[in-house]
Amino acid sequence: MSADARVSPAPVGLSRRARHFVEVHGLHVPGPDIRPFRDVWLGHGVPAVEIERAVAFQDRWGGIALPPALAYEGGPRVLAPDVPEGSSEEGWLIPAGDGRVSMAYGFMIGPGGEFGIHAGRWTPLHADTDGWVESLALAHHASRWAKTITKVTGDAVEAVALEALEGYEPVPEVQGITDTWWRGDDSLIALYRGEAVCLDAPQCQEAHIYGGLDNWGLRGG
Structure with a gap:
């Protein structure tokens, strides 16, 4: 290269x-x-x-x-x-x-x-x-270093969203509108709802849950 x-x-x-x-x-x-x-x-x-x-x-x-x-x-x-x-x-x-x-x-x-x-x-x-771009960087780091990764789709995403709103704080640098990222003590949750809204297709929404992350991955500076 x-x-x-x-x-x-x-x-x-x-x-x-x-x-x-x-x-x-x-x-x-x-x-x-x-x-x-x-x-x-x-x-x-x-x-x-x-x-x-x-x-x-x-x-x-x-x-x-x-x-x-x-x-x-x-x-x-x-x-x-x-x-x-x-x-x-x-x-x-x-x-x-x-x-x-x-x-x-x-x-x-x-x-x-x-x-x-x-x-x-x-x-x-x-x-x-x-x-x-911040969301791409966060996903790249999380997918590489998380000890566990769980993917949820469709109607089940709503339950994940409620958990994020109650127990996590938003990741401000991604400046989420329809798509948002949330962080806990050692975990991240990415909520992808754009396709579901744009295409009026609730089955397209996704949540990616990353567990066991270090602090640098959670707070990228």
Whole structure:
């Protein structure tokens, strides 16, 4: 692997755990600069402010390829913006990168910078892309170091959610909206509800429960 392909340094503002994840496991993939398309997009009615949002996303995350997520069919193959898409009901959404497989939904950046999925319905997963990346880093660490891993799907997730709300505290760095992470004394719970909400398919919700973790995995700094 070429040293030039490494992501170093990682975008500022991430936790220590997420910086390590991006710099060690992420790659920079060459891609087109969207700035030359500005005039064309303006001519097609895309507001200038939305183009600037797409450019800002490109400058922070564009071309970064991360290991597959444990949900959402792995997530975007490479984080890369494309022409913003508008609707009167949901505002403007910016494509965040193509999926790794053919999918029923796309990965988008929402009007307020949220990271989420869209399939006729906009469903924000995290408050921004940093939160999505933090969740990937947390899942990577937890799946490697947990002594036990339990996966729950469908209606059974509701009981897990109640346990998390009562006995755990939210993991703030993932900035969860539809998807959330919760931590206990030596365990983590990831609640993935985005597909269930976006596709109106309750059977798609999942909970991943990681037990026997060290403190660094729980609090990544």
